[in-house]
Amino acid sequence: MSVLTREEAQGLIQRVLEVYPEEARAERSQHLMVSDPATEQGSSCITSNRKSLPGVMTARGCAYAGSKGVVWGPIKDMIHLSHGPVGCGQYSRAGRRNYYVGYTGVNTFGTMNFTSDFQEKDIVFGGDKKLAKILEEVETLFPLSKGISVQSECPVGLIGDDIEAVARKGTEKIGKPVVPVRCEGFRGVSQSLGHHIANDTIRDHLLDSGLDDGFVSSPYDVAIIGDYNIGGDAWSSRILLEEMGLRVVAQWSGDGTLAEIKRTPKVKINLLHCYRSMNYISRHMEAKYGIPWMEYNFFGPTKIAASLRAIAEHFDDKIKEGAEKVIAKYQPMVEAINAKYIPRLQGKRVMLYVGGLRPRHVVGAYEDLGMEVVGTGYEFGHNDDYDRTTKELGNTTLIYDDVSEFELEQFVSRIKPDLIGAGIKEKYVYQKMGIPFRQMHSWDYSGPYHGYDGYAIFARDIDMTVNNPCWKKMKAPWKS
């Protein structure tokens, strides 16, 4: 066990930076820091949302990943066409585990890959004619789809295709929304810009076009925004909100439909889980429709109870009572989980490196299990994310922005955490080193982790990983 003091942690950062050439060192030093609860503003100490250095192994994705994979992809009754060469769509197909109900290929299309499969001639002569043909083919083959989004891959932007014009004509021809999304991978520094672009296209092409289907709103209507239903997360969140008396009229975008999205401007409040990817649309709805939004956190009982109470604050006494009832109802379950798992997990130390929200959201869940987060960082967080992070953390937590594989390995080998939670690119390296690891993007093929039901699964999974005897028998192949 090695708990770092503040000076040791600073020293560790300095030592890791030493290997870099001068310019790279100066740049990277702004992305690494040791947390200090005294500073209220994390962003004043750390630089984020900057271009990754060439040659540094970054774990970031691209704008296409942010748009197709994150925001648009889970809208289940629309077809999301990966416009460009086949790889981008195929290698990102169904990897994110956004669960949904429906008949795949008939009325829902979440796990399918639609692509225009660009060939050399499409690059030379342009792909617009092909796109127009695809739109018609899709309509013929999948008549129950509610719309099509055209997710641009890099070549579409490079050769200057006019997908907007094709989409406009396509909308007229098939009578359903065809949304051109300019999310070419080269835009921006990470997937974060893809989220923004996707939010803007939803705003322009779906939200403000309106839908009058006789929907009658109630005073308790809410929308879940930014819950992608990974392993069923949105479902285990939704039941809590419904039990306290609210009516969830839309899920964005996990298990979401086009109709739900179009109805969202009629809700009373937008409940925002993934702030990083969906704050844009929430801000737009606040400005245009006057719908307030609030962030909530359904990881771990402490944060769930706090969030339920905060949500109830926006409603009348009936809902406030409902929230208390829900908290009381699940209390015995929480106590049983804690009694079983805290003795097995107490004092274990965790390092996290995830995308844009979980590095701060899951901290409470680990603390509920008696564990301690000793390092955390975002792939693509912005300054406001770091502002929200520092208050969640203890005194000498390492914070790393867009950490490179090298830096993370160095931190891990010095801090020797009992568990690492990061993505698939890190997973096998650390498992081979014999360090317990969980893939915290897709819950390592488990889940849900949101809500009280999710907490039970979360606790089981963490125990199963941390206390697995196999890790001690592992010897890294490069150490033999």
Next chain:
Amino acid sequence: MPKVMLRRDSDGLLICYVPKKDLEGKVASLEFDQPGKWGGRMVLDDGTAFHIEPLDAPPVFPAEMRASRG
């Protein structure tokens, strides 16, 4: 002339969001914040400064407005 969006957070603090830069910050100081005059030089907590043409009355938040670099 970037567009900025101003809103109050749950504690009643004024929050400024600049969509173009994806920048969110607390408003550290505002030159005129009286019932009869609102606007002027606005400084965020990270030091970024903007100028908002003074209005005759405080706007209803959330509000979108034009601000120039100040």
